Amino acid sequence: MKMSFSTKAFAMLLSAGLVAGCSSTGENMEEGAYGSDVAAIDQDGGSTVYGGADGSGVSASELTDDERRAAQEQAEQEALRDITTFYFDFDTSEIKPDARDVLVAHARYLADNPRQQVRLEGHADERGTKEYNLALGERRANAVQRFLIVNGASRGQIETVSYGEEKPAVRGSTESAWAQNRRVELVFQ
């Protein structure tokens, strides 16, 4: 039992640590991305174009930099949240580094919308045994659940279920099919 707690604590610390590392990376990326966009608007003389004497198009012109940034960020977060399937390596439940920004976006969205519910469906590829894969699918769903909670979602918003190898996304016994079947799907309800 002690073992189990310390492991969980370790896992949480680990994901928290990764998240911290992650969000700073995220900001850097945002700045980079904005950099060019903002520059483009400035070059076009955004405020001049939209801020005409007649006052039309005012809403855009009156956006402060902060507001623009927030809108941009929101759009970007929404784009990130289009991704709802996360993949895993064989016999692991470790969240891949490239999935973290997206999961953080989902976690923030859940935190901002406390009535939103999500179901995490864990899956495994067909290799190995069915019952072990059922447990593995659950472990993957649980890993995503922990990550979402650490990043602001609350436990009550999340339900997990494992289908093991029973519901492959792609049929077939190829490396590519297996890779697409080892996954957790977020289903918003």
Added chain:
Amino acid sequence: MFMKSRSRCSGSFLKTPVIACLVLFLTASLGARAELLIRITEGAGSAIPIAVVPFAESGSMPAGDKVGSIVQADLTMSGEFRPLEPSKMLSLPSERSEVYFRDWRMLGQRYVLVGQLTRNGDRIQARYELFDVNQEKRILGETAAVPASNLRSLGHHISDRVYEAITGAPGVFSTKLAYITVSGEGEQTRYRLQVSDVDGKRSKVRLESREPILSPAWSPDGKKLAYVSFETGKPVIFVHELATGERQKVADFPGLNSAPAWSADGRSLLMTLSRDGNAEIYRMDLASRNLTRLTDHWAIDTEAAWDHADRGIYFTSDRSGGPQIYHMERPGAEPRRITFGSRYNARPRPSPTGDYVYYVHQRDSTFHIARTNLETGEETVITRTGSDESPSVAPNGRLLIYATRQNGEGVLTVVSADGGAAYSLPASEGEVREPAWGPVTR
């Protein structure tokens, strides 16, 4: 005893009341579907030559396979016998006075089975005798009777008696298989829990669902099946009474409810639950539904089965980093790791005598069934197919059934326990998986 149990069986099946069922679709009325075919792929080199002489018949007999050919097919299927083709027989005796041992010796036969069938109202009676050709001695002489509609049961019964008289081990030809078939795609996918004879014949659908069904497990008396069904949207363990179709939801806790396995007394089920955080093994007393937790580890612990002594359990755990087989000598004892030969060994199934444990074993990039000799620790891969899963040992320990893939479809394959002989049971439609070999019932 044999007659009685048979007639009771068939009677209650016909009268099956449609009991209020929690679920979707159901059982007996669906009749046979997705019949399994049988394909003998290889026989053992050491198979014993035996002449199964077509039985003499008096009175009208039902259409369909003859008792003699059912016995012949059973013995061939076991991999341990090589029955003589009837066309090569010099005579077709039906009782002792007609058996000329010299003729059978000349044909290289070690045993001869002869018999007669007599119609008696709606029943058919068989008298049969088995002879040892070299010793010119009768080693079996019996009668048995069945309702005329049950000729296959009579054939399987005679096969069991012959098998036991010659090998000393009980035959398993009268036992049943449970398995899952899957057909259709997408919305049309149907999962069916089916039960058939060991030769794939007389299959019956016991449950049909749009959601996955897995891990069927026979109660020791052969009257019930426990299994996992996703019909409620998550894995839940049911116990299903075959004669009535009545079902009970026995484990529906948050998280996993999976991998049911019966105790020898039929009173409790081992199962994997994750209600306390992650996959752990529990024992549930079926009468009280009380749970006893048997494992306590942050790793995955699942796929438990009682050992042959019914004292300890074998199970799969990835506590070493990947799935391996462990044995817990008694509940609460420190588990001992059994497998070391590769990085993936799972779903242990001990032989009934306790000499071996069978499991799914990864070698190179594929999965086989392997066994470990529990005395010496020696590991042997016994299947030559790939993508092998779900080993289930026959109650006499001599045969093993497992699921594999042929041309992209799931099929069942039966091998002798040492891997020597084999036959496969493809489904006529879709695929078949998750076989469970039923117990010997008397």
